[in-house]
Amino acid sequence: MNVTGNNVKKNSSGVSHFGDDAFKWLTLLMACSVFVLIALIGFELFNGARPSIHKFGFHFLISSSWDPVNDVFGALPYIFGTLVTSFIALLIAVPLSIATAVFLTELAPLWLRQPLIMFIELLAAIPSVILGFWGFYVMVPWLHDHVYPFLRSGGGFLPFFQGPDHGPCILSAGIILAVMIIPIITSVSREILRSVPGLQREAAYALGATRWEVTRIAVLSYAKRGLFGAVILGLGRALGETMAVTMLIGNAPYIGASVFAAGQTLASVIANEFTEATDPMYSGALFEVGLVLLGVTLLVNALARLLLVTFAGPRMKPQN
Amino acid sequence: MTSATINYETMEQKPITTALAVRNLSVFFGTNQVLKSVSLDIAPRAVTAIIGPSGCGKSTFLRALNRMHELNPDARMTGEIQLFGDDIYARTVEPVVVRRRVGMVFQKSNPFPTMTISENVTVGLRLNGVRDKKLLAERTEQSLRMAALWDEVKDRLNTAAISLSGGQQQRLCIARALAVQPEVLLMDEPASALDPLATSKIEDLILDLKKSYTIVIVTHNMQQAARASDFTAFFYLGELVEFGTTTKIFTSPSQKRTEDYVTGRFG
Amino acid sequence: MIAANHKARQIKDVLMQVGACVCAILVVAPLVLIFYHLIKLGFSSINWEFFTQLPKAVGETGGGMGNAIVGTFILLGQAAIIGVPVGVLGGVFLSEYGTPKFNWWLRFAADILNGVPSIVWGLVVYGLVVIPMHGFSALAGGIVLGLMMIPLVMRTTEEVLHLVPAGYREAALALGVSKWKTVLQIVVRTALKGIVTGVLLAIARVSGETAPLLFTALGNNTWAQNLKQPIAALPLQIFNYAMSPYDDWHRQAWAAALVLLLLVLFINIGVRFLTRDRWKSKV
Numbered sequence: 001m002n003v004t005g006n007n008v009k010k011n012s013s014g015v016s017h018f019g020d021d022a023f024k025w026l027t028l029l030m031a032c033s034v035f036v037l038i039a040l041i042g043f044e045l046f047n048g049a050r051p052s053i054h055k056f057g058f059h060f061l062i063s064s065s066w067d068p069v070n071d072v073f074g075a076l077p078y079i080f081g082t083l084v085t086s087f088i089a090l091l092i093a094v095p096l097s098i099a100t101a102v103f104l105t106e107l108a109p110l111w112l113r114q115p116l117i118m119f120i121e122l123l124a125a126i127p128s129v130i131l132g133f134w135g136f137y138v139m140v141p142w143l144h145d146h147v148y149p150f151l152r153s154g155g156g157f158l159p160f161f162q163g164p165d166h167g168p169c170i171l172s173a174g175i176i177l178a179v180m181i182i183p184i185i186t187s188v189s190r191e192i193l194r195s196v197p198g199l200q201r202e203a204a205y206a207l208g209a210t211r212w213e214v215t216r217i218a219v220l221s222y223a224k225r226g227l228f229g230a231v232i233l234g235l236g237r238a239l240g241e242t243m244a245v246t247m248l249i250g251n252a253p254y255i256g257a258s259v260f261a262a263g264q265t266l267a268s269v270i271a272n273e274f275t276e277a278t279d280p281m282y283s284g285a286l287f288e289v290g291l292v293l294l295g296v297t298l299l300v301n302a303l304a305r306l307l308l309v310t311f312a313g314p315r316m317k318p319q320n
Numbered sequence: 321m322t323s324a325t326i327n328y329e330t331m332e333q334k335p336i337t338t339a340l341a342v343r344n345l346s347v348f349f350g351t352n353q354v355l356k357s358v359s360l361d362i363a364p365r366a367v368t369a370i371i372g373p374s375g376c377g378k379s380t381f382l383r384a385l386n387r388m389h390e391l392n393p394d395a396r397m398t399g400e401i402q403l404f405g406d407d408i409y410a411r412t413v414e415p416v417v418v419r420r421r422v423g424m425v426f427q428k429s430n431p432f433p434t435m436t437i438s439e440n441v442t443v444g445l446r447l448n449g450v451r452d453k454k455l456l457a458e459r460t461e462q463s464l465r466m467a468a469l470w471d472e473v474k475d476r477l478n479t480a481a482i483s484l485s486g487g488q489q490q491r492l493c494i495a496r497a498l499a500v501q502p503e504v505l506l507m508d509e510p511a512s513a514l515d516p517l518a519t520s521k522i523e524d525l526i527l528d529l530k531k532s533y534t535i536v537i538v539t540h541n542m543q544q545a546a547r548a549s550d551f552t553a554f555f556y557l558g559e560l561v562e563f564g565t566t567t568k569i570f571t572s573p574s575q576k577r578t579e580d581y582v583t584g585r586f587g
Numbered sequence: 588m589i590a591a592n593h594k595a596r597q598i599k600d601v602l603m604q605v606g607a608c609v610c611a612i613l614v615v616a617p618l619v620l621i622f623y624h625l626i627k628l629g630f631s632s633i634n635w636e637f638f639t640q641l642p643k644a645v646g647e648t649g650g651g652m653g654n655a656i657v658g659t660f661i662l663l664g665q666a667a668i669i670g671v672p673v674g675v676l677g678g679v680f681l682s683e684y685g686t687p688k689f690n691w692w693l694r695f696a697a698d699i700l701n702g703v704p705s706i707v708w709g710l711v712v713y714g715l716v717v718i719p720m721h722g723f724s725a726l727a728g729g730i731v732l733g734l735m736m737i738p739l740v741m742r743t744t745e746e747v748l749h750l751v752p753a754g755y756r757e758a759a760l761a762l763g764v765s766k767w768k769t770v771l772q773i774v775v776r777t778a779l780k781g782i783v784t785g786v787l788l789a790i791a792r793v794s795g796e797t798a799p800l801l802f803t804a805l806g807n808n809t810w811a812q813n814l815k816q817p818i819a820a821l822p823l824q825i826f827n828y829a830m831s832p833y834d835d836w837h838r839q840a841w842a843a844a845l846v847l848l849l850l851v852l853f854i855n856i857g858v859r860f861l862t863r864d865r866w867k868s869k870v
Binding site for chain 1: 829
């Protein structure tokens, strides 16, 4: 307390203060990089898109003419493609993910849970380009031969399943997107279902409810808002997906009802055409597409986080 | 009062004077034996209190009466429990059926937050396929009256159940359990999370309910046991130490351990 | 006493349980299938040639992806140089310094960045680096991957540091150790395993990214000479070869995909193995 220890350090205000301050400012600087990056992203996108914004204005979002030769650009087909593929992906992924989350939290034997969870997280780690590659050469031909004909014959009265197809199409892209967003929806849903208090389940059991009824009344009902947040998070992931979609969607601007048609999303049109966009208006249009994509993704992600935080509190952190 | 079972082969009628006959009940969680060969008879239309220090197995005992301990994957039991003559652990009997006949109210009230008051009360009935709106409404009123909650909520049956106070929520849970007309009602320290005023309401309720229901209540509050019950069972370290009328247990217990506990010398 | 609909409820119960199990199987199936196909189609093409040779001219058979593999490592190296110091130190700030309000904004910004689509990152760095440099380059590729790593590493570092008990910090400070030394030598060192885990996972994540490299690194058919030239990378090569009409390129792409997948999975599983104590209770 007095003589022992090198109190020299504490008393000479020079050295330790400097060390502390320097370190603090260093880490602060590094942390502020996130603000800088956001500004940078905003700046670069707006800057690059300037020619296009200037020329087309709001019309960019509602026009569907995309003509690089004559420098006329409208992003509506790509907005359509993005929304439709994401919607299809959700349609497939949500029931599967939530059922799997229920299986993992309520039904699976204990020894099976960790391996299964690990499998799903590994699925999330598969690079998009590999999924696209496998999808293009394995999944799509299989679907084309075994599934699409059924859809066509059984559901051909619906406008969705009419029209010619050649494998890569909106539906194929939607399906691979589903494969990609299932892991995140499942793992977030799992966390949410785990947080439902056991007392709720017991109340249902005590009334003589079956396992499924307990899950329905006490767990799923209770977790509704959180599960919705998980779904929106999956949507956010689906919107930004590029490579797998690019490889499976057929790459042609399209607005219509057939899911067998080739389409294009905001992300895939950039991936496909950016390296060919030699004149500033063309590349400007693609920058603007990027801006639209960013805006939509950010909004959806913000909504998801809002839902998750209001359900489970600030500690709920969705894995990226 | 008595009920009877009929043996259809011999057409012999046997009067039953026990609601739940427990014989040599032992419960294990993994290798840990929590209840050691407990035998007792729960009398019908009476209140039986289960008392004992923490960890003595009283909650486990209660949960064995409606097979709720089976929710724990490590749980095992041996012994026999008969509910009005029916073996509830028989191979052909499903837990779902047992729990319809034996209802439970928990320590912490747990109404379903996404349902309204009336939906909470009728959930058990609706699960069993009852669709008749008139019947549901009648049963709702009946159960809420029995739970002494009707007057307080009759104008807001369609509001969220969680808008009620703690004591009201617990009475709602009681109404919910009563709506399916169980034969036995199990209560696991139903008032321990409530303030004294709410607690006394619950105790009055119990005295009222025992006219129609068999009630088994676990409590660590000895005054509550003394006030509200007809019979008392004292558990210690997984064993049933003594069982008898409440008066006897509290005034002249036969076992020293019982006496030590009820006089507050430990626990 | 048994309700009329009892049988129906039982059947529904069983159906739902079976249904949930089936869904779980369907969900895991793609992982198994992909692995199976990659091995079936790509394993035979993994040989010495694959790892050491350059791609041959268009249409010729043979050749390898040596440059792409090296290129990937060069890009990841650059990315780590940018992403690790900034991310880790930023995470340290979030955990040990700052005010709740300011840090909330920092986290918010990091989360936004984590939600930016990877192709948008590519556009940004194109404008930021490629245009001023008048050309695609390995440097641009490294920069974009590094920038993507920053918010990832920052958040995982912060999380891990939060797990270090406050008692450790207090004990050190009470001994008269200056704050920055406490943070570095006590807190960070305690959490080091977790920090490394987070870094490795971020690296695994960006190693598979293709979209941002499309207009930054661009790709190359020769060995990397310097950072100012375009550079090859495994994911890019896979993409180009896969979408080409040449069977031989497809064969090599399968091999490349298998190698990339093994790399990514190896890191992920390795990390899981290292932190397995933390996982025991999470069921």
